[in-house]
Amino acid sequence: MTERTGGGSAKPLPFRGEVGVGLVPPRGAGPGGQPPTPPLKGMGFRSAIIPAAVLITALSITASARAPERWWAPGEGRTFPASLDYANGQGTLRTLLVGGPMPTRGHPFFEPIGSNGRACVTCHQPADAMSLSAATVRERWEATRGNDPLFAAIDGSNCPVLPQHDKASHSLLIERGLFRIQRPWPVTSFNGDPVTPDFTIEVVRDPNGCNSGPHYGPAAGNVSVYRRPRPVANMKYLLAVGFPFDPKQGYALPLDPDDGKPQSGNLMADNRAGNLRIQMEDAAASHLQLMGRLTPAQIARIKDFETRVYTAQQVSNGAGPLDALGASGGPAKLRDSEPGALGSIGVPVWSEFAAWEKIAPAEAAKLSPAELAFRQSVARGARVFRDKTFLITDTAGINSRMGFGNPVRNSCVFCHNMSQMGNDVAPGQVDLGTTTQPFADPWSDLPLFRITCLKAPHPHYGRVILTYDPGFALTSGKCADVGKITLQSMRGLSARAPYFSNGLAKDLRGIVDYYERRYNIGYTEQEKQDLVNMMSAL
């Protein structure tokens, strides 16, 4: 138990004003879909790690402070510590802040600077790897009876026109962690260049009333889609540029309008914001309902914070500390490594766990059989991720328009190729089929759009496409980009289920199962479990 809780085990909960390392216990069910961490024999988990004095303090403070400790409420003024641990169903997530503790009082990432009471931190919670798990959303609904600003009508409900007191009106957020994202239609510009879309869009099905109504759909110059929030951490990797070209689009990388440098294209699901300033302005106007504009000082402070935060799983329930016995899991390696390196010609992706491929007998003897087996499984999972090849077919961004061919044999690291992080060194817009038929699962609670290509047909779907979310096409205006979604971050996965942009995988096994049925990979049951265990350690 001591080993599992790692460096945070002796510290109390990070109540407001606390500085340093904190450990917060897991919720009842793990985000990876696994049972919660078992308590110590004869003692509840919370009692086992929380000093009595802290419990007494907790019982005596105000009602608002008795809200779940994991939750960072807008404007609460806690100090963000240099190292912060949160337990989850798979172990412990650690978040590091380079430069030491930071007061959040008055900080624009943490203050409700918009009109709806939310702050950036509302949807980018430290306990959830700076994203937001559906489990946390459900806790907030229960804790506040739906009155948390998180459930703001603008995007925290299935559609603002629905009765907001009704839990069913927030079902997409509560069940799958999906926010409504309103994109302009038709697309008029991309990276400052004028765009005339080469496709039309029609609403086939609208279960939530937004896309067929007069205010939020194409009739009002909008398209409403539903997506998971992306983690705001490990940002230097998401901003890193490895090569000067975007081979998926067939151009040199676009230039940042602020500093003139090439843009990575890996920030947002549909690549609509190429730098953090544009992303912040987009988020402030839409999610925070900020009436004015962010000031340059606010933008600078948010950027400063976001580029100093690193998060990753630090301790595994199954394996113990992820930086033990030669392994280098956890966020410190992320913080200390150079971003943007291609794993195939440098440090192999997930080689952080290579030392666990062969654990010396003397070291193995110090581990329980279960811990040894789990570590070996994590190491095998990394190998499977890199080396198990399969035929990738009909996937725009891979099989078209670039010349890899359709099909092409490769492995997970074909796209998840950046050392330490597993995102794409090139801009990562790829159509896995997660949002588009026939590959997408049949989600009846999502809108369905009919896309008709006006010029060349889509290279794989043809002229008419049925999709829940056109993805990158809503930014580029190109039919060939329908269904492309920027690759997801892979760190801190255990803290932020469900997965994929539309939350289709409720747990880590769901990710593997989606790939298996999409590409008929032929993973063995052992390989599937090894992949799940490896991803739980990221």
Added chain:
Amino acid sequence: MRKALTLLALAAPLSAQAAETGDLVRFIACPVYRDADSGKKSGCWLASDPATGGRYDVSQSPYKPDWNFAVLVEGRLAAASPASCGAAVLEPVRTSRLAAPCVRHMLPAEGFPGRKYVLPRRNINPLSVARPLPPGPYAERVFTTWFEFDRDFLVYQYDDYQIDNAVTWIRGAKPAKLVVTGFAATTPETVSAQQIAERPEVAQERAESIAQTLRRLLPGMTVETKWEVGAKPSSDPDADGIPGQAQRRAEIRAVF
């Protein structure tokens, strides 16, 4: 000498039945994928010339087929053993995806190993690798990029390499402007009993595509565009001696 040899190669007649090493073959066919597995990107692409029935290994093309669509195959018969994929090897070779649909077909490896992937020679370095500027003196110079049939898409590990080299030279040479000319092979030709020709507008699309890339890589540089149809083959050796490839191009002229 190299230029003369290239011109000689480009002047070689098209042959319906390639029998000799170095002969050019050109045909349209539905591609077949052989699932040979020697690791990443190791599968084989095969295509049969409908005029002869001869099957060729076309795997070495910088832009590879899509098993759902016909391909225009252009290549030269190589002396290499057919042992990798089970067919006569075309090298160099190009396989342009056409619009005509095909029934997708995959063969098992059948004992053929395919080819273990190696980085192509036209492969750019990461940005972290310094690019020394070439020494002067500098004078007007033309760099060429190459395209798939009727496409304007920048070819990975081919065009990016050419442009990366061009941009490095241009950064050192500091010309007054760049003139990008797109070419399209619009003169109809009969291949495998089908008449094919590139769209005239692809010439402009190629020029604009390359110009857009140059404006991003060389901010502030004046980049003008032109386009020509009825393209004649370039003698540039980076077309690898394939006449069709030598027509489908865009030229970047550095003007002082």
